[in-house]
Amino acid sequence: MNTQLVTETGHHQHPPHQHNQAPESQLVRHVGPLDRLALHIGVALIRWGRRPIKADVSKRLAFNLETDAARREMELVRAQHLARVNRIL
Numbered sequence: 001m002n003t004q005l006v007t008e009t010g011h012h013q014h015p016p017h018q019h020n021q022a023p024e025s026q027l028v029r030h031v032g033p034l035d036r037l038a039l040h041i042g043v044a045l046i047r048w049g050r051r052p053i054k055a056d057v058s059k060r061l062a063f064n065l066e067t068d069a070a071r072r073e074m075e076l077v078r079a080q081h082l083a084r085v086n087r088i089l
Contacts, residue, residue, distance in 0.1 A: 031039075
C-alpha cells in the first residue's frame, strides 16, 4: 500500500500522440466534384424554400378582392333583374 510511483520528468501531452509523424504524412481529404455539386444543389434548394412570398400573397389577395367585388356586383344586378320581373308579373 505504501508504494510510490515514479514518473518521467517533463510535460505530458493529452491526448498522447506520436512525435515521429511528419506533417506531410497526414491525410488530406478532398471534396469530389459530385459532392460539391450536391452541396450547391442543397444550398440552392434551401434558399429557394426560404424565398419571400409576399408578392404571391398580395397578387392572390388582389385577385380575390376583384372576384369578390365582381360576385357582389353580379348578385346586385341579379337582384335588380328579379325585382323587375316580379313587378311585371
